[in-house]
Amino acid sequence: MLVKIIALGLSPAIWKNVFHHLRNSLPDHPFAAGIFSSAEEMEFLTREFFPHHWRREQIDLLLCEAGTGSNWHKRLAFLREVIAEQSAPPVALVLTLSTLEHGIKQLIQAEAPVQLQLDNQSRFTVSDPAFIVRRFPREFPRVQVDGHIRALRLRNQSGRSSEVTPSALPPGSLIGFSEIESVVGAGEALPPADWLKATLRAEKIRLPRNGSPGLIRETNGIFLCPGIPITRVTGASLGGIAFPYLLDLGQLSTGSRQFSAVRDAVRRAGNRHSRQWRETTARTRLAEAKADLPIVCGGGLPLVRETFAALLKDHGFQRCSTLASPAEGTFREPALLLQVGAWDGAEPGAQVEEPHLVPLADELLPLFAPLDGVIEWQALPYRPYTATAAPLTPESFAEQLEQLAARRRKARDGLSMAEKRGLLLEQELQVLGAAKDKLAELLEARAALQVWTGALPRGVRQAVVFSHDQEEAGAVMQALAGIAKKRWFDLSPYRDADTLRTLSLDPLRNYLDGGVMVITSTSRERLKRLQEQVAADIAEVTRGLAECRSALRFYDEEQGRIAAGTEALARQWVHDALADWLEQNMAALLERLDALRNRHERRWFSRALISRVVIISSRGENRAALLGACRELFPGLNEEHSRVVPYEYEPLDVLPAEDRKAARDAEGAAAVSREALQAKLDDALVERNRILFENYLNVVTADLEELRADLVLIEQRREPAFAIVEHLRRRLPALEDTPVIVILPDYWAPEDDQPLPWHHTRVVSLRRLGALTTEECTKHLRALYSA
DSSP, rough: EEEEEEESSSSSSHEEEEEEHHHHOOTTEEEEEEOOSSSHHHHIIIIIIIIIIHHHHHEEEEEEEEHHHHHHHHHHHHHHHHHTOOOOOOOOOEESSSHHHHHHHHHHSSSSSSEEEESSSSSEEEOGGEESSOOOTOOOOOOOOOOOOSSEHHHHHHHOOOOGGGGGOOOEEEEEGEEEEEEEEESEEEEEHHHHHHHHHHHHHOOOOOOOOOEETTTTTEEEEEEGGGEEEEEEEETEESSSSEEEEEOOTSSSHHHHHHHHHHHHHHHHHHHHHHHHHHHHHHHHHHOOEEEEEEESSSHHHHHHHHHHHEEEEEEEEESSSSSTTTSSSOOOOEEEEEESSSSOOOSSSSSSEEEOOOOOHGGGGEEEEEEOOGOOOOOOOOOOOOOOOOOHHHHHHHHHHHHHHHHHHHHHHHHHHHHHHHHHHHHHHHHHHHHHHHTTTTTTEOOOOOOOOOOEEEEEEESHHHHHHHHHHTTTTTOSSEEEEETTTTSSSSTTOOOOGGGGGGGGEEEEEEEOOHHHHHHHHHHHHHHHHHHHHHHHHHHHHHHHHHHHHHHHHHHHHHHHHHHHHHHHHHHHHHOOOOOOOOHHHHHHHHHHHHHHHHHGGOOEEEEEEESHHHHHHHHHHHHHHHOOOOOOTTTEOOOOOOOOSSOHHHHHHHHHHHHHOOOHHHHHHHHHHHHHHHHHHHHHHHEEEEEEEEEHHTTOOOOEESSSSSSHHHHHEEEEHOOGGTTSSSSSEEEEEEOOOOOTTTTOSSSSEEEEEOOOOOOOOOOHHHHHHHHHOOO
């Protein structure tokens, strides 16, 4: 893909020569260059192109001519802004020099100090041009001079001198003898030339004829340095700007280490963009397939087919459906049919468009073997699955099954105990109820027993005496001496509810005919106490029965919860097993979809079927390029019935200068802050672009309303392009289902696992600087028509 380069300074002719040599060295890595040489072009670059266009274009390399004076400082200030943009990957800065040696020496003289980077990645700070040499003398001895230096008196730019110790010098520093006023040795301060002679005499060393231009501070001491070989310099840092690459304009060939480094930087940028283009294109194609290609999960296992379809939808496939058994003529377009189980009924009959069948039942059924014997999972209905726990493993599945089994046993035992206790309590309640009724008959009914008061009413011919005590009953019987027929009924056998149940007054009813039944006060009190006890027992048994019924409801509901838990566990097992299978086999599934794509796109994007084309481009020259590509690609193109929308829309990155000035003047003496003013300018820019785009959409609508076409080509930036597609799909019924190709000037792909937002839409990602060509359009559009 296209590598984008910005060039600052020099004339277009010189820059074109540079790019000519780069293009010859990199025939497989196309690049485009923006050249800014004149003052007007530099003004446009720094005020208009940067930062809005800069961010969008994603510049790879910036070549800057080295210079001096105010223009050079302005360029360095601009480069600091570029570096502050924090682009990823960062822009590679290249410093161009008329000749390498002369150019570096000029930099050192103009910008003191300058840090140079060598081909071994070492860095040295240089402030003396004498350190730049053509080559490093091989015979130069390595001489450490720490013992001969106590301090160095250095000249600064103001002409004054300052004294530094060797330990105060940072490693990597190069100090030329021309910068040293004197060297303080063991006893006295000597001029650099005299100090050097004394040191060499003391060390018994002879230097080559060229001698040593100065000293180098390394991590382990100070050494004599013959200079830096110019051919090994690959980068420089000056004015706070690091240039990783240097370019000798006099050596534009692979024999130059510096030219080769720049060429390799362009190649790496091209390779990086090729990878990014392939990745985004692959993601876009997958997103297009997820939006357009129908996938049907079929078979007689409702839980499996519905779960499989839900998982595919989670992966972004929009056109997923299920089918228990297809009827004849069900399939009317190319589709991928995943058969996950035997059909419910007969095999599918003849179809309008035979689906691409993938039998998966034999592969999937073994995944569900752990469910056999646990639950009738084949008939389980589907429920939407919400992941609330970690995916199941065979161990966790077995553990949860055992927990459910333990709960099932406990519920079964609890239910049995509650049922048995309930039966006993119901029987006890029946006995107590009979006793309660009998006592009520004796003590509370209209014909209840009368309490013996010592005398009977007149005319009584017979009587029955109820008493627990024989002596008490005998005393009453004596008092009834005048009664011919009398009887004692012994109450002592009836001590509790069980015995009271057997008490019957029926044999004694005849005594009420001209007679009475009486009870002693003592016995009545005993029966009252027994009645109270029976009532208390009834209340206690009733509470026990309520507890039993509550326990029965609990254990019955617990059995329901256990059954639901078992079903949920089975559903989770099916879900997790299918999710794992899908993750492992997604690549194979996508291969099937690629095969299906060719069949599907013959219907929607067939070159032979396209006759009427609509072109919506960003600029006039691109309209001609797109129309030329259509002539090349579509043999049946009818230009008379095709349509090219003439209106050009280009959103503003900044307000025009007169509008900005008007906004500032409108604030007048309000003295608003700079941030508030910028916010107003930003809002005005948004509003201006909104109006511009609405006007653009109005033109598009007026041109295309009721127009029918076989293909719509949209070449625009991402935001307006997508807004136009949305507008076509929603507001123009005639173009609602028309195939659309969107050509973007940058990389774009939907988020992972997301489908394309629109059906029958294809996206081409370009990386370009400037107008399109017919060849470029034809190349990228042809890639969409592999079918």
